Amino acid sequence: MIVLGSTGSIGVNTLNVARKFNLDVEVLVAGTNIKLLNEQIKEFNPKKVVIAKKEHIKDVNHQNVFFGESAILDAIENSNSKTVVNALVGFLGLKPTLKAIKCGKKLALANKESLVVAGKFIDQTNLSAIDSEHFGLWYLLQDKKVDSMLITASGGSFRNYDLNDLKNVSIKEALKHPNWSMGNKITIDSATMTNKMFELLEAKWLFNTRKLDAIIETKSLIHALINFTDGSTTAHIANASMQLPIAYAILGKVEEPILKPVDLLDVASFEFKKIEENRYPIWQIKDEVLGNPDLGVILNAANEVAVSKFLNNQIGFLDVSKITLDAINKFNKPIINSIDDIYEIDKEVRNYCES
Numbered sequence: 551m552i553v554l555g556s557t558g559s560i561g562v563n564t565l566n567v568a569r570k571f572n573l574d575v576e577v578l579v580a581g582t583n584i585k586l587l588n589e590q591i592k593e594f595n596p597k598k599v600v601i602a603k604k605e606h607i608k609d610v611n612h613q614n615v616f617f618g619e620s621a622i623l624d625a626i627e628n629s630n631s632k633t634v635v636n637a638l639v640g641f642l643g644l645k646p647t648l649k650a651i652k653c654g655k656k657l658a659l660a661n662k663e664s665l666v667v668a669g670k671f672i673d674q675t676n677l678s679a680i681d682s683e684h685f686g687l688w689y690l691l692q693d694k695k696v697d698s699m700l701i702t703a704s705g706g707s708f709r710n711y712d713l714n715d716l717k718n719v720s721i722k723e724a725l726k727h728p729n730w731s732m733g734n735k736i737t738i739d740s741a742t743m744t745n746k747m748f749e750l751l752e753a754k755w756l757f758n759t760r761k762l763d764a765i766i767e768t769k770s771l772i773h774a775l776i777n778f779t780d781g782s783t784t785a786h787i788a789n790a791s792m793q794l795p796i797a798y799a800i801l802g803k804v805e806e807p808i809l810k811p812v813d814l815l816d817v818a819s820f821e822f823k824k825i826e827e828n829r830y831p832i833w834q835i836k837d838e839v840l841g842n843p844d845l846g847v848i849l850n851a852a853n854e855v856a857v858s859k860f861l862n863n864q865i866g867f868l869d870v871s872k873i874t875l876d877a878i879n880k881f882n883k884p885i886i887n888s889i890d891d892i893y894e895i896d897k898e899v900r901n902y903c904e905s
């Protein structure tokens with residue numbers, strides 16, 4: 551298989567699954583963590599490696615190293631592998647998603663931004679999503695009439711902070727997720743609840759319904775619930791590890807043990823909470839965004855600019871949601887008829903939010 555983003559949180563978990571099931575790794579794609587990449591090269595012996603920057607090529611212990619976006623696309627096109635795992639973060643993942651689909655590859659898609667911005671143009675015939683909540687929904691779906699679907703949120707790094715303190719929180723505090731170990735960008739998305747907004751859009755495209763909502767479950771052990779028309783509700787419960795969703799997305803069927811089952815006596819109790827708009831201002835636009843999923847490209851572009859500014863110490867935590875809400879207010883009627891429209895609007899929104 552090809553692993554895009556092999557040095558990230560999902561990438562490393564993907565290679566853990568590859569090790570466990572003895573899967574062949576033909577191409578590794580990484581950004582700037584060359585030390586970890588070199589360890590991965592040594593263990594998995596890929597035929598080709600792609601990195602972000604030309605100046606790092608000399609540090610990579612491999613004969614066949616390329617760099618940049620077009621090299622990622624070429625690597626997908628010229629590979630023998632049937633499966634591509636896209637664990638890149640952000641808008642950068644969209645072109646590789648489209649290329650993998652065009653080349654007829656099976657796509658294990660962690661890069662949720664691809665669906666957020668371009669869900670209506672993404673052919674899902676050979677696609678499996680790598681996201682704990684959507685894996686949960688997929689696992690729960692059975693041949694019964696579904697009324698609605700619920701995904702859960704942890705509440706993020708600041709779920710217990712006094713609201714008055716949110717103005718001055720540090721980057722270090724924001725990166726302390728209560729339950730999951732993930733990359734920086736998604737950890738901030740989780741703290742603002744934008745990750746859950748993305749996941750509602752992701753679910754809309756994956757399951758073709760708008761009867762969707764999210765609630766907080768503080769232990770991240772219940773990932774998804776389905777309300778069936780008959781009045782029953784089922785819940786997907788699993789320990790917080792991405793190895794289960796990744797294994798299913800790559801292998802389709804898994805009969806070996808992957809995780810230890812949750813010990814409910816040990817857990818003792820669950821706590822559920824409403825997602826409040828005063829703590830998570832982004833939640834004000836939930837219905838608007840679900841009602842018009844084309845807003846996903848605006849939401850994503852503004853959020854990427856804002857999160858990057860926050861992580862570079864240029865703005866405060868509360869400004870992240872402010873920038874995103876302002877962009878949604880400004881670009882509230884996007885006209886999107888093609889993938890090219892998406893690249894154009896993405897650029898326009900980024901320019902607006904940067905200025």
Ligand SMILES: NC(=O)C1=CN([C@@H]2O[C@H](COP(=O)(O)OP(=O)(O)OC[C@H]3O[C@@H](n4cnc5c(N)ncnc54)[C@H](OP(=O)(O)O)[C@@H]3O)[C@@H](O)[C@H]2O)C=CC1
Nearest residue numbers: 555556557558559560580581582583602660661662732733
């Ligand atoms: N982490 C999780 O548990 C979950 C993540 N997701 C989604 O999966 C995706 C990945 O998340 P996560 O693994 O946490 O993110 P990380 O930040 O941990 O990893 C991102 C990966 O992309 C690589 N990368 C970044 N920029 C470039 C570039 N220009 N060229 C090539 N490679 C690049 C990074 O390389 P390097 O580090 O070497 O610079 C790294 O390997 C996101 O879309 C996220 O929303 C979804 C559900 C759960």
Ligand SMILES: CC(=O)[C@@H](O)[C@H](O)COP(=O)(O)O
Nearest residue numbers: 681682703704705706740745
């Ligand atoms: C592991 C995973 O799927 C993440 O998307 C996770 O859900 C993020 O945590 P939050 O529930 O805090 O957004």
Ligand SMILES: [Mn+2]
Nearest residue numbers: 681682683749
């Ligand atoms: Mn998730």
